[in-house]
Amino acid sequence: MPSSLHTLSGFSAYTTQAVRLVDLTIVLLCGWLAYWLRLGTFSMDERYLWLLTLGALLTLLVLPSLGIYQSWRGRMRGQLMLRLLSGFFLIGALITLILFLAKSGMAYSRLWLVAWMLSAAGGCILIRAVAYPILNRLRASGRNRRTLLLIGDAHSCATAWRQLQRVPTAGFEVERILLIDDDHQEELAGIHHERYTLGDRLEHTEEEVWICLPLAEGDWVKEIQNALSQSTGNVRYMPDLRDFRLINHSVSQVADLYLLDLSCSPMTGSNRLLKWLEDKLVAALILLLISPVLAVLAVGVKLSSPGPVFYRQERVGLNGVPFMMLKFRSMPVNAEKGGVQWGGARNKEVTAFGAFLRKTSLDELPQFLNVFKGDMSIVGPRPERTQFVQTFKNEIPGYMQKHMVKAGITGWAQINGWRGDTDLTKRIECDLWYIKNWSLWLDVKIILLTVLKGFVHRHAY
Structure with missing residues (x-):
């Protein structure tokens, strides 16, 4: 992929996250201002702080689900404004429902809640009313196109x-x-x-x-x-x-x-945020939990044979852009000096400790660092080496479409047994089915099945 395309894609992602941050700031600020205007003090009571936090969390969940953060380039903005109004009406309704179920509605000012939601909706609409004409002028002048x-x-x-x-x-x-x-x-x-x-x-x-x-x-x-x-x-x-x-x-x-x-990729608008949050949160939690295991395995690799702890291998990821995927080194340093070939994992030279790593898939654990860095996702099609992609894209229909999402540590193909030296066409069929049917729940299902089925697999070498 051309560098300009990669740069623009990254710029758009950062812009979308910035808009979410601005909306969240407006929600918090409007809640505090409404409290000051209604109760006449700058020091917010702890009860209201909890409710303000709840409103912020609901904002992060509700607004993306309504498609607020998808690209509105060249599209009707009136529909966006209606979605924002609907979003804050829904947030207010959810807060009211939660207070009703908790039997604590009488402890809060209803006027404050109404003023908070109305001012937050107005603030988000106003910031867009100011920003969009500026963006339009920039695009008309040839920028951000x-x-x-x-x-x-x-x-x-x-x-x-x-x-x-x-x-x-x-x-x-x-x-x-x-x-x-x-x-x-x-x-x-x-x-x-x-x-x-x-x-x-x-x-x-x-x-x-x-x-x-x-x-x-x-x-x-x-x-x-x-x-x-x-x-x-x-x-x-x-x-x-x-x-x-x-x-x-x-x-x-x-x-x-x-x-x-x-x-078209499913990872646009609110889906991109959900996937980003899923990857960052899950990767951070797993890295925290497995850090002692990573340390022990790193020592085992270092003692088993001379050479670096990590094996860095170029793979093809999102939009066909190569990245360096990390693994614990399971082979001697010069094992691939004669070149690499597709398949034949059983016949590759590995160290004794490396054979254990491969059989248990523990050599894949450093890829959570790739996820946290942003090169990969927890769930997605498994990436392949650059030289093999150049061959497979001419032989397997739809092969390049798997790169419309980030590569994953585990995926639909893997939990269905299509991993290692298995039919590549079947794996691509699974990858494309995953992209077509992606949802946050599907990712959760794949993660759970990966854990339940275990890391040891007869096709893992």
Whole structure:
């Protein structure tokens, strides 16, 4: 993945976390101000401090679940404001319900609670009313924009290009236009475009690809999608759906253009926060609990053979970006001097202590450091070496789609027995099923099954 794409992805993640922090600060500040205005003192009673903390925790749970923190680039902001109002109404209702069940509602000022929720909602709306025009001006001036590849017929591509030019605040920059035929090219007069031959492999560096074709050209859409099978960016289909009445269909709306999401990561908006919190909290807890075990195993590796404690190996992770995965070293230092090969784990040279580490999967424990650092997740598709990815992506359909989420220590494939020297196609099927059906509960289920089934496995070498 180009470094610019990786930088933008990281920038967007930090921006989203900053917005959450701002909202949380507003909630706490408004609760304190409402207390001062209602009760006339700056020193908040302990009972109210507990309720303020509860409100902050509910804010972290409720607002992301309503899609508040998903990307609103080029989309209708009025809907966002309604979601914020609904979110704080729900938070207030939950606090009221909790106080009712605890039979402690009479101990708190109802006027304070109402003033708190209204002022917090107003504050979050106001900060966005100030920030969004600034962001719009930045995008219109060419900053914070995503690169885009349009591919399809001239009429549809021209429609998308013109609309994005009319709405620069959407934040998309069309870098290339590829046409599948020579019809109606006059609609793109003065706009640089190239010819694309159906059936050719399509490689791109743009952050998004929009397939711009009428619904009647479904076969062509399928062929282009197949040509993009190795893409790790978002792929969207842009038919003209403004005259259609869709019921219970999920579409994205950007600059008044309707896009069908064909191949997009589930880790966006509130899902990204949930996954981030899951990884950081679980990794920190596990590292704290297993730190004595890590120390003992490190001593065992050091005494078993000369060389470093950790074995660093380049693997491919999110969006196809390589990272260095950590393991406890289980092989002699020069065991791979003749090169590496796929499979054959039984025949690889390992130390006596290393064989024990592999059989019990204890050599994988340092990867919790990778999780805490942000390279990996607790749950996700297992990462593979860079050289093997270059081979597998041309042999296994959908192989690159596993990199739409972070690689994991354990995953759906592993708890179903597809690990080690097992059928790679079956493992990819499990990985793609996990991405398609991801939820926080599914991650919890996989973690629990990993613990219950144990680390020792007949395919672990």
